[in-house]
Amino acid sequence: MGGRVVTVTSGKGGVGKTTTTANLGLALARLDKRVVVIDADIGLRNLDIVMGLENRIVYDLVDVVEGRAKVKQAMIKHKQFPDLYLIPAAQTRDKSAVSPADMVQLCNDLRKEFDFILIDSPAGIERGFRNAMAPADDILIVTNPEVSAVRDADRVIGLIEAENKGPARLILNRVKMDLVRKGDMLSADDVTDILAVKLIGIVPDDEAVVSASNSGTPVTLQDNSRSGQAFRNIARGCAARTYLSCSLMRKAGC
């Protein structure tokens, strides 16, 4: 039946799409899945940096689409996990260099050899978003517990529904439990109340995420990290192809 295409998107920028994609990619690789992550944020590539593969880029997504390189040539093997690959974005082109149909075709080729194809979507709802959306089997919406981020997530979920895609699943990133307890931050319940989609992960706000990403070794590789654990939980749902809702995970003691 072939691999599954999982697109990570958000509407708003800076909420943690790239962080989530990198961490899920690594966590899935640790579960012995064959994984390729695609950076669809053409012109603003950074998934390669977060995954520590920046200096190995020779060819990129646009080179593949325009026929200058074979898919295999553009795939960069991860240093630690031999079944994890990255297809980087082009830095010098813009999103119109790739079409939704290109992405569908590329993913259909990759499905044969990989269990999971993760796509890191750019911010916004324009061409880059549609490129990332077109091949998606699963759609993971990343948001923060902030009114503006939730508003944009809502808009994106509406667009996904209008295209008969989905169902969208939600990851709430950068939660500060102390603020939530004081009533100064939207809680997970507040957010799901508005968005009415399944919440499959709550990731705490954690400085270790930033330093881990800066050093190219995503936080999920740290076994004792809570944010890393949150990403591992999501990856397990992804691997099992049944995303557990957070309330269920809590019951299961994750």
Added chain:
Amino acid sequence: MTDAKIDIKGVRDGLLILIDENSEWMSAVGELVEKLDKQAAFFAGAKLTINLGSRPVTRHGLSSLKAALDNRKLALSKIMSDSPTTTDAAESLDLRTGPASVAPESDDMGATQRYRTQPFDPNEDTVVGLLVPRTLRSGRSVRSDGHVVVLGDVNAGAEIIAAGDIVIWGVLRGTVHAGAIGDVTARVCALEMAPTQLRIADRYSIAPQDKGRWRRTRPEMARIEGDFIVVEPWQRTARKD
């Protein structure tokens, strides 16, 4: 060629054409052109609004349709669509766009002027109301020259403008305007009222900023009383007049 893929209606300022979402695109275009050609004299010079539902149409598909209409001196003025693909394609061809689930607009005047008061006549072929069977998320806008009923929430960033009443079987968080052409007896009802802005006729009110985390979850109805919009529990006995 099977029929009933195309529905052509005369509206205030031209023609509203509905192309069935599920038909094959090029044959639907062919059928439309054939229909228009049959009554060329009648349709000549008309402004066309085309409702494509949620069908995704590429820029290429849309521009071939536009070219066919241009050749017949028909002005394609607006595309109504719920597909972002189609909307973007239309925008790139400099066409006006709007959501598919909306009554056609006659012009670019302010929303409150867009509606004529129409006595309800069951025999008359007009839009008297709209049932929206889902949640309206941010960015969606629904307009009707009748009443609007929503089975779902109206989220912040979404808006409803209706000449009549607005009834929401869910949480109202967005912006609504009932009685938009001046009906001061129009009402807004919701299972939970937390609007960004609520307007009835020419009055408006902003929901009180909830300080605590306590939420009122009872159904409420807003209506005009004297100079103000009042909000009270929505229950059986609360009736118009």
